[in-house]
Amino acid sequence: xxxxxxxxxxxxxxxxxxxxxxxxxxxxxxxxxxxxxxxxxxxxxxxxxxxxxxxxxxxxxxxxxxxxxxxxxxxxxxxxxxxxxxxxxxxxxxxxxxxxxxxxxxxxxxxxxxxxxxxxxxxxxxxxxxxxxxxxxxxxxxxxxxxxxxxxxxxxxxxxxxxxxxxxxxxxxxxxxxxxxxxxxxxxxxxxxxxxxxxxxxxxxxxxxxxxxxxxxxxxxxxxxxxxxxxxxxxxxxxxxxxxxxxxxxxxxxxxxxxxxxxxxxxxxxxxxxxxxxxxxxxxxxxxxxxxxxxxxxxxxxxxxxxxxxxxxxxxxxxxxxxxxxxxxxxxxxxxxxxxxxxxxxxxxxxxxxxxxxxxxxxxxxxxxxxxxxxxxxxxxxxxxxxxxxxxxxxxxxxxxxxxxxxxxxxxxxxxxxxxxxxx
Numbered sequence: 001x002x003x004x005x006x007x008x009x010x011x012x013x014x015x016x017x018x019x020x021x022x023x024x025x026x027x028x029x030x031x032x033x034x035x036x037x038x039x040x041x042x043x044x045x046x047x048x049x050x051x052x053x054x055x056x057x058x059x060x061x062x063x064x065x066x067x068x069x070x071x072x073x074x075x076x077x078x079x080x081x082x083x084x085x086x087x088x089x090x091x092x093x094x095x096x097x098x099x100x101x102x103x104x105x106x107x108x109x110x111x112x113x114x115x116x117x118x119x120x121x122x123x124x125x126x127x128x129x130x131x132x133x134x135x136x137x138x139x140x141x142x143x144x145x146x147x148x149x150x151x152x153x154x155x156x157x158x159x160x161x162x163x164x165x166x167x168x169x170x171x172x173x174x175x176x177x178x179x180x181x182x183x184x185x186x187x188x189x190x191x192x193x194x195x196x197x198x199x200x201x202x203x204x205x206x207x208x209x210x211x212x213x214x215x216x217x218x219x220x221x222x223x224x225x226x227x228x229x230x231x232x233x234x235x236x237x238x239x240x241x242x243x244x245x246x247x248x249x250x251x252x253x254x255x256x257x258x259x260x261x262x263x264x265x266x267x268x269x270x271x272x273x274x275x276x277x278x279x280x281x282x283x284x285x286x287x288x289x290x291x292x293x294x295x296x297x298x299x300x301x302x303x304x305x306x307x308x309x310x311x312x313x314x315x316x317x318x319x320x321x322x323x324x325x326x327x328x329x330x331x332x333x334x335x336x337x338x339x340x341x342x343x344x345x346x347x348x349x350x351x352x353x354x355x356x357x358x359x360x361x362x363x364x365x366x367x368x369x370x371x372x373x374x375x376x377x378x379x380x381x382x383x384x385x386x387x388x389x390x391x392x393x394x395x396x397x398x399x400x401x402x403x404x405x406x407x408x409x410x411x412x413x414x415x416x417x418x419x420x421x422x423x424x
Contacts, residue, residue, distance in 0.1 A: 064395035068170035073110040074101040079167040093130040095145035102136040121163045159186040175396035179421045203377040211359035215352045217299045218306040226310035259297040263287035276379040289371030297369045313347030
């Protein structure tokens with residue numbers, strides 16, 4: 001039997017709209033308009049995220065490697081360093097450039113900023129620059145070097161000149177090295193800082209360890225509370241949920257100072273222990289200005305952030321699952337471990353990750369109740385932003401903290417999976 005020939009594309013009937021336009025073309029145009037309309041609707045959100053999130057992070061990352069203070073305010077000496085890359089104390093030409101730049105810096109009132117920049121890497125440099133700038137106008141050539149050395153012998157220190165050479169580069173990774181407790185010796189070699197000054201690595205480790213411990217404590221406390229809220233009748237669970245949400249309506253500062261009242265040596269808890277005779281009045285326990293105070297206060301503050309994701313997941317688990325496991329012969333413990341607990345993994349992952357990330361960046365609570373042993377890396381970042389004004393080092397510390405969080409998030413995604421996470 002002969003088969004009918006298929007019609008060629010030219011002879012196929014083309015579907016058209018009522019106005020005569022091809023249907024395919026009209027659908028394509030309509031989908032394009034829909035996508036454009038959707039994009040226009042999300043433009044405000046994209047702009048908000050860009051301005052309040054992406055740009056500040058980008059600025060922080062750039063600030064961690066960019067500090068043009070020395071190169072901007074000491075242009076002659078910077079030009080000399082570019083043409084004389086050798087290390088150590090320079091010749092008379094270098095000292096002449098230094099004196100002329102100090103005269104201009106004194107006139108423009110920028111010598112303090114220059115001295116502060118060098119003081120980041122060499123203590124005492126700020127006063128050296130200020131005192132030398134006050135007398136720089138009296139120094140006459142061609143013996144600038146002799147005049148400066150007669151004024152302060154510090155100008156003969158090779159380490160000082162090597163620090164200035166590195167500071168003359170507006171872009172540098174020295175702040176990341178300082179954030180990892182590294183520095184340069186007098187010959188420019190990379191070395192670890194003195195043991196008593198190695199604080200940043202210790203603070204990073206303490207921050208991650210305490211954040212992990214706080215996340216674990218919040219999980220242990222939040223799991224039974226969330227289970228209770230998910231299985232109580234609605235009228236009771238709503239009442240208890242108000243108690244969970246109540247801390248969100250209270251100032252963080254108020255909650256932290258409340259723990260100070262409870263934990264201090266003359267506080268409520270110590271008074272109670274003395275009253276019942278467990279300790280003497282002269283043996284009051286130090287419960288704050290240490291890591292214990294930081295852990296207790298931050299666990300209380302972050303506990304709702306663990307309860308809510310767990311509750312949202314547990315609420316969706318049908319009670320019939322546990323009853324079915326029991327009817328098939330499983331003990332309550334076995335039914336919980338084999339049936340109920342695996343279903344709560346998305347809430348556990350979301351709550352743990354949320355509490356951990358929040359704990360890493362906390363500042364007020366460790367500052368008020370932590371003391372020196374309960375201080376976290378966020379307190380050092382705030383110190384360099386507000387007190388030492390070493391913004392580049394603060395940015396480098398923040399960038400390392402950001403990279404650490406991203407790395408942990410990546411490991412979580414590889415080992416557990418982001419799909420196994422639910423916030424509600």
